[in-house]
Amino acid sequence: MAIKPLGDRLLVVPNTEGETKKGSLYIPDTAKERPQEGKVIAAGAGRRGDNGELVPMEVKEGDTVLYGKYSGTEIKIDNDQDALILRESDVLAIIG
């Protein structure tokens, strides 16, 4: 099943490995509100400007991105994997 995000949306799989790397350290609740990392597995073509022009995307398929914890809409993709549909404007930074 291919998912093609619309406009400036991105299909992102949250990076859960990052959390386990920290070993057995205690992570307080407030830390859980920190931005999360994820991998972009599909990107839309871009939003349309006020006059209809296509505004190019800065984020591309394969990028690792940092985004606000409560951004986007949760969906299930193949193999019941959790994924998110985010707008590019919800992405804080590309990590590389």
Place this chain on the structure above:
Amino acid sequence: MAIKPLGDRLLVVPNTEGETKKGSLYIPDTAKERPQEGKVIAAGAGRRGDNGELVPMEVKEGDTVLYGKYSGTEIKIDNDQDALILRESDVLAIIG
């Protein structure tokens, strides 16, 4: 009865088969708030930009789309079938 959605609106028939495919598994209530799939049976010509230009549609008749559960306006079409009128901006992704 033909229905021609106005502007950037779409006439969508929700895909109820998707729900039954999951067999007899228990689906918790929160899952019901997940986006839904539907089939586009008619699409408007597009919205007008601030200066009146027609902004072309990215979604087309025949596409299967993913949209937020509470998006759009419910209507009844032929044979008392449930359908929705959505704006293209309520569509998260095209599935294919």
Place this chain on the structure above:
Amino acid sequence: MAIKPLGDRLLVVPNTEGETKKGSLYIPDTAKERPQEGKVIAAGAGRRGDNGELVPMEVKEGDTVLYGKYSGTEIKIDNDQDALILRESDVLAIIG
């Protein structure tokens, strides 16, 4: 008395026949919040864009339109008939 709607407004007479066609079936209250049909008896010239350009109308006099139940402003026209003044943006679809 001629009424010429201003800008992107439409003068619409609600289609009350549609309701009676359903015979004597019980219609629950929620169904009453569904969009309504009406006939456009006059249409404005269109709204002005941000820079003053006239944005053409997609709906025309004589069209049958679907609109949200609580849209527009109620007025009385000739022979004490109920009518509505709607903006084109309140019209969901043209039915034909």
Place this chain on the structure above:
Amino acid sequence: MAIKPLGDRLLVVPNTEGETKKGSLYIPDTAKERPQEGKVIAAGAGRRGDNGELVPMEVKEGDTVLYGKYSGTEIKIDNDQDALILRESDVLAIIG
């Protein structure tokens, strides 16, 4: 005393004759919230678009207009007559 409305504003004298024409019929309170008619006795030159262009007026001096009951600002003009300053966007239709 001449009053020149600014921008897209109109000076309107409410048409009180319309109410008395209905004879001695009982008019319920809700009906009083219906739009009102009035005569335009002065019109501004038009609003300025985002980039400063003058957007021409659709309503002109002498027009009879329909407007929302609670629109505009009440003023007193010559001979202590009640009048309103409305924006053109508050005018629903021209009656003629």
Place this chain on the structure above:
Amino acid sequence: MAIKPLGDRLLVVPNTEGETKKGSLYIPDTAKERPQEGKVIAAGAGRRGDNGELVPMEVKEGDTVLYGKYSGTEIKIDNDQDALILRESDVLAIIG
């Protein structure tokens, strides 16, 4: 002390004579919410449009203007006189 209003602002001295002309008639409180007259003693050069263009002023120094009672910011000018700084968009009409 010269005061040069910025952008589309106006320096206005409220016209208090208008109130006394009415003699000793009783003026109810609601009437006090009516628009007020004032004399423009300085006008800004105009606001800048979205793209930086100067949008010319319609109101000029010396005009008598009608403005909403609670518009603008009160200041004291020479001789402890009460004055207001208004935006042109708060001016309803020019009186002449």
Place this chain on the structure above:
Amino acid sequence: MAIKPLGDRLLVVPNTEGETKKGSLYIPDTAKERPQEGKVIAAGAGRRGDNGELVPMEVKEGDTVLYGKYSGTEIKIDNDQDALILRESDVLAIIG
């Protein structure tokens, strides 16, 4: 320490002499909400318009300006002096 305000911001030192000039007169609390005077000690290059164009500043370094009492953000500059960073749009007038 040089401070270069960003965009359409201004670095302003409030004019406290103005208050003491009034001698020992009693100033009621409401008067304290009146706009204040200050001296512009640094000005940004201007804001960027919607399409990226630089919109020139009307206020310049050295101007005495009138601004709303609660505008801007308080900072400390050299010698622990109180200063404000204001946007040009918070400036009501230039005094000269």
Place this chain on the structure above:
Amino acid sequence: MAIKPLGDRLLVVPNTEGETKKGSLYIPDTAKERPQEGKVIAAGAGRRGDNGELVPMEVKEGDTVLYGKYSGTEIKIDNDQDALILRESDVLAIIG
């Protein structure tokens, strides 16, 4: 780990030395709400205007900036250091 802020965002490390320079003086709570200084360690390429044009950044990598205390989103970077992702519009001034 390289972090590339998106659009008009900046990666900033708060300047904690500034606070200790003040020695052992008592700093009241309200003072803590004052803007803070930080060093820009990475800057985005700029935001896209309404029509898609890239609007250039005024702040650059290496600048020391003043920003509102509650601006931006906290993240952890290398060596568990606290950093912020800010939008350029949250920056009040460049200090140099």
